[in-house]
Amino acid sequence: xxxxxxxxxxxxxxxxxxxxxxxxxxxxxxxxxxxxxxxxxxxxxxxxxxxxxxxxxxxxxxxxxxxxxxxxxxxxxxxxxxxxxxxxxxxxxxxxxxxxxxxxxxxxxxx
Numbered sequence: 190x191x192x193x194x195x196x197x198x199x200x201x202x203x204x205x206x207x208x209x210x211x212x213x214x215x216x217x218x219x220x221x222x223x224x225x226x227x228x229x230x231x232x233x234x235x236x237x238x239x240x241x242x243x244x245x246x247x248x249x250x251x252x253x254x255x256x257x258x259x260x261x262x263x264x265x266x267x268x269x270x271x272x273x274x275x276x277x278x279x280x281x282x283x284x285x286x287x288x289x290x291x292x293x294x295x296x297x298x299x300x
Contacts (some may be wrong), residue, residue, distance in 0.1 A: 193238045195231050213246070214253035219288065226292030227261065230254050233280035236285045254278055263291045 197203045199215065208228055209216030217226040230253055232246045239247070258264045268291030273280040 193235060193284050193294055194282050195229075195286060197230070199233055209253055209257045211253060215247040215268060216253060216257055220250075220264065222288040223288075224292055224295060226268075226290065228257070228289040230255070230257075230287045230289060231284060237283050238280060238285050240274065242285050250285075256288065258291075263289070267295075269292060269295055271272050 194203065198205045198217070205215075205217035207215055210229070211260060212233075214230060214232055216230040218230050219229050220274045230250055232242070232250050234243075234246050236242045236246065242250075259269055268289055271288045272286065272289070273288075
C-alpha cells in the first residue's frame with residue numbers, strides 16, 4: 190500500500206527505532222508510548238487488521254513477540270499484547286499491528 194504508514198516504515202521511507210527484525214516481522218518503539226516500554230510489531234505482508242491476516246502471518250508475529258519478550262525482562266515482569274481493530278477499537282493505522290506494553294505495572298481492565 191503506497192499510502193500506508195507502516196508499509197513506508199518497512200520500505201525504510203520513514204525511520205523507526207527498531208527493536209526486532211527478521212524475514213517476516215519487525216518490531217519498533219511506539220512514538221507515542223502508553224507505557225514505559227511500548228513497541229509495535231508488524232508483519233511485512235500488509236493486511237488491514239487481524240481479521241485479514243493469514244494464520245501463518247499471525248503465527249510469525251506472535252513468534253517474534255515471544256522471542257523478543259523472552260530476550261528481556263518483559264517476560265519476567267509481565268506485558269500486554271493488544272491489537273486495535275477499526276473505529277470503535279481505536280485503530281489509527283490500517284496495517285495490522287500489535288502493541289506490546291510493559292516495563293511497569295499496567296492498569297487493569299479485567300482479568
